[in-house]
Amino acid sequence: MQLTQRQLILLVFLTLAWGFNWPIMKLGVTDFPPLTFRVISMWLGLPVLALAMFCLKVPFHIPRERYRELLWLTVVNMLVWHTLMMLAIQSLSSGRAAILGYTMPIFSALIGAWFFGHRLRARNWLGVAAAGIGVSLLLWHELTNLSGRPVGVLLALAAAATWALGTQQLRKTTLPVAALTISFWMTVLTTLVMTGLSVAFEMPQWKAPTTVVWLTILYNAVLIFGFANAAWTFLARSLPPVASTLSVMMIPILGVFAGAIGLGEVLNWQDWAAVVLMVVAIGSVLMPGRPKTD
Secondary structure (H helix, E strand, C coil): CCCCHHHHHHHHHHHHHHHHHHHHHHHHHCCCCHHHHHHHHHHHHHHHHHHHHHHCCCCCCCCHHHHHHHHHHHHHHHHHHHHHHHHHCCCCCHHHHHHHHCCHHHHHHHHHHHHCCCCCCHHHHHHHHHHHHHHHHHHHCCHHHHHCCHHHHHHHHHHHHHHHHHHHHHHHCCCCCCHHHHHHHHHHHHHHHHHHHHHHHHHHHCCCCCHHHHHHHHHHHHHHHHHHHHHHHHHHHHCCHHHHHHCCCHHHHHHHHHHHHHHCCCCCHHHHHHHHHHHHHHHHHHCCCCCCCC
16 A cells, blocks of 8 residues: 555644644643533534535535434544544543543444454554554553543543544545535534533533633634545545554654643653654555565
């Protein structure tokens, strides 16, 4: 498997946008209702995504008989992920939340091998193992703290496992529409449901966002919902599942170090060792294999 130039460019920008967003989200939800934070970001991001579709002349139409499949893709790719992670990040550091969230590639590789019949090469299993050890190392220093925050940890892991299933489903889907169209309607449905959750559970906490919160909301609206989610949908549909997941393992590394620099979160030797292991995981997927010989 080799990346095209377009896929490589998208992957680089996706890594930067999502990686820096972990400390940005933590900053945004520290003193602001998390679901409401996400909902405002989505409502502001939808026009950006719609404008991109209009400029690129991407149709909005999805066949009526495929609505049920679209709903399922929305649940496993966006709704569960955004709801659970926004709740989890309030009780976890931004770097550790990123690490837990990006156990997704490990779940994805295992789900693909166990339930979808994907055959993994030895080096793919090496990548999964390296990523798993890297995650374990990054969590090592936090074990004492995490033991007092089991709900946040469980929410993050459940979000990661569901997103992993969603990635497999995106690869499998036969929806006859562009990835941008799928991303737009998944965002619309997720926004509507999360708006209802925000009204039901967070209305007493509603207040005017501060300038800092507005800046974090705008970052999420433009770069996450206007670009990153659509880019991920394209990559997840166009690359093999292991490649599309392990290839973005640099995101939690960026999230950890961005949190350390921006929010003063402490780094330990485990963080540095995990960087090496994550690079091994990425290389196990992206390095060209040996050509077949007759």
